[in-house]
Amino acid sequence: MTWGLLIFYLSTGSFGGSLSTQLLKQIIDILHLAVSHETFVALHFLFRKLAHLTEYAIFSLLFYQCFGDAREVGWRTRRAVWSVVGAALYSLTDELHQSIVPGRTASWMDCGVDTAGAALGMLALYGGERLSRARKTKEAASQGNKREEGTGRRQAPV
Numbered sequence: 001m002t003w004g005l006l007i008f009y010l011s012t013g014s015f016g017g018s019l020s021t022q023l024l025k026q027i028i029d030i031l032h033l034a035v036s037h038e039t040f041v042a043l044h045f046l047f048r049k050l051a052h053l054t055e056y057a058i059f060s061l062l063f064y065q066c067f068g069d070a071r072e073v074g075w076r077t078r079r080a081v082w083s084v085v086g087a088a089l090y091s092l093t094d095e096l097h098q099s100i101v102p103g104r105t106a107s108w109m110d111c112g113v114d115t116a117g118a119a120l121g122m123l124a125l126y127g128g129e130r131l132s133r134a135r136k137t138k139e140a141a142s143q144g145n146k147r148e149e150g151t152g153r154r155q156a157p158v
Contacts, residue, residue: 007055009092020048048126049113056114057121060087064125075129080122087118 010097024047035043063083068076091114099106 003055003059004090007059007090008097010055020044020051045136046060051119052113053117056087056091056117057124059090060084060118060121061125063087063118064122065110074133075126080126084115084118085120087121091115091118 095106
């Protein structure tokens with residue numbers, strides 16, 4: 001819920017394009033880079049869309065935790081789908097909010113980027129879960145081989 005409030009707050013007039021322009025200029029200055037106006041416009045566009053992807057990836061991960069039982073371990077596809085749907089629906093309300101805020105505009109493209117960010121969050125979670133499971137399987141197999149080596153028995157092929 002707190003993350004949703006943060007997203008709502010970031011949709012106010014205080015956090016429009018002018019703030020991200022200033023922030024990007026500072027980053028470019030810190031890195032001692034010189035870019036053309038056209039390059040800056042492209043970087044600014046990417047910077048803003050990356051912010052959308054990131055905030056909604058985090059939002060979907062938080063949704064995933066909210067929808068689940070703390071005792072459940074592992075990937076739950078239905079929970080992941082509902083997390084993306086919840087984030088996408090919230091994105092629609094966020095854009096509706098921006099449509100009534102002076103100095104902000106609503107964008108269907110941003111809803112798409114937000115939803116893609118939510119899906120990427122779930123993809124990252126799924127990938128992390130698969131890597132963790134593979135590592136545990138490999139460790140268990142390694143432990144099994146060590147035990148069998150100690151008994152002098154030959155391991156059956158898998």
